[in-house]
Amino acid sequence: MENRAAAIHDSLKHPVIDGDGHWIEPIPVFLEYLSEAGGAGAVDQIKDLWRRNQGWYRATPQERQHHRMRRTIWWGVTADTLDKATGLLPALLNERLPELGIDFAMIYPSFGLSVNGIQDDDLHRAGVRAYNMMTADMFGPYSERFCPVAIIPAHNPDEALEELEYAVVQRGYRAIMLRGNQERKIPGAAEGIDPRKAAWYCDNIALDSPYDYEPVWRRCVELGVAVTQHSGSGRWHDRASISNFTFNHVGHFAESNHAFARGVFLGGLVNRYPSLNFGFMEGGISWACQMCFDLIEHWEKRRRAGLQYPDATNVQELKGFIDRYGDEKLKRNADAIMDNLDAFRPNCSLDELVRPEHVVDDFEAAGIHSEEDVEAVFANNFFFGCEADDRATMWAFDPRMGVRLQPIFSSDFTHFDVPDFKEVIPEAHEMVEKGHVTEQDFREFTFTNAARLHTRNNPDFFKGTVVERAVADELRL
Numbered sequence: 001m002e003n004r005a006a007a008i009h010d011s012l013k014h015p016v017i018d019g020d021g022h023w024i025e026p027i028p029v030f031l032e033y034l035s036e037a038g039g040a041g042a043v044d045q046i047k048d049l050w051r052r053n054q055g056w057y058r059a060t061p062q063e064r065q066h067h068r069m070r071r072t073i074w075w076g077v078t079a080d081t082l083d084k085a086t087g088l089l090p091a092l093l094n095e096r097l098p099e100l101g102i103d104f105a106m107i108y109p110s111f112g113l114s115v116n117g118i119q120d121d122d123l124h125r126a127g128v129r130a131y132n133m134m135t136a137d138m139f140g141p142y143s144e145r146f147c148p149v150a151i152i153p154a155h156n157p158d159e160a161l162e163e164l165e166y167a168v169v170q171r172g173y174r175a176i177m178l179r180g181n182q183e184r185k186i187p188g189a190a191e192g193i194d195p196r197k198a199a200w201y202c203d204n205i206a207l208d209s210p211y212d213y214e215p216v217w218r219r220c221v222e223l224g225v226a227v228t229q230h231s232g233s234g235r236w237h238d239r240a241s242i243s244n245f246t247f248n249h250v251g252h253f254a255e256s257n258h259a260f261a262r263g264v265f266l267g268g269l270v271n272r273y274p275s276l277n278f279g280f281m282e283g284g285i286s287w288a289c290q291m292c293f294d295l296i297e298h299w300e301k302r303r304r305a306g307l308q309y310p311d312a313t314n315v316q317e318l319k320g321f322i323d324r325y326g327d328e329k330l331k332r333n334a335d336a337i338m339d340n341l342d343a344f345r346p347n348c349s350l351d352e353l354v355r356p357e358h359v360v361d362d363f364e365a366a367g368i369h370s371e372e373d374v375e376a377v378f379a380n381n382f383f384f385g386c387e388a389d390d391r392a393t394m395w396a397f398d399p400r401m402g403v404r405l406q407p408i409f410s411s412d413f414t415h416f417d418v419p420d421f422k423e424v425i426p427e428a429h430e431m432v433e434k435g436h437v438t439e440q441d442f443r444e445f446t447f448t449n450a451a452r453l454h455t456r457n458n459p460d461f462f463k464g465t466v467v468e469r470a471v472a473d474e475l476r477l
Contacts, residue, residue, distance in 0.1 A: 038126025
C-alpha cells in the first residue's frame with residue numbers, strides 16, 4: 001500500500017519541519033531522574049499528587065457533584081502499538097520520521113506538560129530539572145533530526161533564569177517553553193484559609209505580575225531562544241464540567257494562548273525586545289485572527305487620541321433634552337442623572353469620571369501608533385501552532401484578512417487526537433488538495449514559519465541538522 005505521507009513529502013520542493021511534535025516520556029525512567037534531582041521524597045510527593053489527580057475516577061457521582069470535581073482525561077495517548085513505541089523510543093522515532101513525511105521535529109513534552117503545572121515550588125523545580133535532564137540525555141544522539149524543548153519553570157523570575165542557564169548554557173537546549181499564565185493565590189483571600197482552598201487568579205507574567213520578569217525576557221534574547229508557550233487553561237473556572245471531558249478540553253490551549261498573547265502585546269514586550277519571537281503552541285490560529293482585529297478596533301477607540309472624554313457632554317443641553325422629551329420621573333431626577341452619566345460607573349460625577357490619573361492609553365507600552373503597527377506584531381513576532389486537522393489554518397493566508405499570519409505545522413504526535421502517525425501529513429495536505437491554500441502557503445506552514453520562529457535570534461539554530469542547508473537557502477542566512 002502506498003505510503004501517502006512519504007509520497008506527499010517527495011512531491012514537495014521543501015523539507016517539512018514539525019514545529020510541535022511530542023513524545024511519550026518513560027515514567028519509571030523519569031522517576032529515577034526525579035530521585036536524582038529532588039531526592040526520594042520528591043518521588044513520594046509526585047506519586048501522592050498523581051493519586052489525588054485520579055480522585056474523579058474513584059469518587060461517586062454524588063461526591064463529584066458535591067465537590068464539583070471536574071472531569072479529567074480518560075486516556076491521552078495513541079493506542080496503536082507501533083506508534084506508541086515510536087513515541088516512547090527516540091531511536092525508533094528517528095528511524096521512522098522520513099516514513100512519516102517529516103524531516104525535522106521539535107519535541108515538546110506530553111507528561112511533562114503536567115510537570116510544568118505542579119503548584120508546590122520544590123516539587124515543581126525538581127520535576128522540571130528531572131525532565132530536562134532525561135530529555136537531553138535521551139535525544140542527545142539524534143540531534144540531526146530532533147530539537148527537544150526544555151521546560152522553563154516560571155513561578156518566579158529567579159527560577160526561570162536558573163533553569164535557562166542550566167538548560168541552554170549547560171545542556172545545549174536550543175528551544176524552551178514556559179507557562180505565561182501562573183496560577184497564584186490571591187493574598188487577601190488566602191489569609192487564614194487552607195492554602196489548598198484559597199481563591200486564586202491567573203497571573204499573566206507579561207503584564208501586571210507581582211514579579212519582575214524583565215530579566216527573563218532579556219536573557220532569552222541574549223541566549224537566542226524564542227519564547228514558546230505550551231500550556232492550557234484546564235483548571236480555569238469556566239472548564240469545570242463534572243461529567244464531560246470534551247467540554248473542559250475544547251479550546252483550552254487557545255484560551256491560555258489568547259491570555260498570554262494579550263499580555264505580551266499590551267505589556268510591550270515586542271516593543272522593548274523587537275527581535276524576540278513568541279510561539280503560542282497547539283491552540284490554532286482562529287483566536288489569533290480575531291484577537292488581531294479586536295486589538296485594532298480597541299486601538300481606534302481606547303488610545304488616548306481616540307478616547308471620548310466624559311466632560312464633552314454638555315450638561316445644560318442634556319437637561320434640555322430631558323425637559324423636552326422626558327416624563328415626570330425623568331424631569332424630577334434630571335439633576336441626579338447628571339451624576340449618573342456613565343451606565344458602567346453609576347453614581348459618579350463628571351468631575352470624578354475625568355480625573356486625569358484615571359485616563360490612560362492602553363496601547364502606550366506596546367508602542368502602537370497605527371493599525372499597521374498592530375498587524376506587524378502578528379505578522380512578524382507571533383507564531384501559532386496549528387494541528388494537521390485544524391481547517392481554520394487557512395484563515396492565516398486568506399488575503400481578505402489584510403494581514404498574513406504565521407501558523408506552524410504541529411503533528412501533535414503521541415496524543416489521543418493522532419490515531420495514526422502516517423495520516424498526519426496527508427491530513428494537513430488536504431488543504432492544498434481542496435484548494436483552500438496554495439503550495440506557497442503550505443510551504444510556509446510546514447517549513448518556513450518554524451524556521452523563522454527559531455532563527456531570528458539564533459541563525460545557527462539548525463546547524464548540524466538535516467535541514468541546515470534548506471533553512472539557510474530559504475531565509476538567506
